[in-house]
Amino acid sequence: MRTLAFDGQYTNKVINYLSHNYAAVTRKVLNTDQGVMAIFIHEEYVFRTGSYQTLTSIVEASGKFGRATLTVIGSGGGGGICNFNWGSHSAGEDTVIRNVENLINHETRMYAGDSW
Numbered sequence: 001m002r003t004l005a006f007d008g009q010y011t012n013k014v015i016n017y018l019s020h021n022y023a024a025v026t027r028k029v030l031n032t033d034q035g036v037m038a039i040f041i042h043e044e045y046v047f048r049t050g051s052y053q054t055l056t057s058i059v060e061a062s063g064k065f066g067r068a069t070l071t072v073i074g075s076g077g078g079g080g081i082c083n084f085n086w087g088s089h090s091a092g093e094d095t096v097i098r099n100v101e102n103l104i105n106h107e108t109r110m111y112a113g114d115s116w
Contacts, residue, residue: 001073002093008068011061072096092110
């Protein structure tokens, strides 16, 4: 399980990114006066283990510009008699977190006046 805390102003951007890239199985977004809760489930084939794994991403944000949290949990993906996953859970979780961090950092630099 990997967790990333980020500024709530990027919540919609993170949800859109996860909707387009990590919601192959299901996507559920709940907007209330108290905040946002979004759940994404993505299934992918892992060559390392020769099996499928699931990545579950949960976005929680309180208020419009409060703090938000992304939690990513990898499951399945094991192979063989002992169900070894050979690090595929961590790699999948790290990929989602790294991509969201890059998305947020790129957005922050653009607002800071950097040119791309």
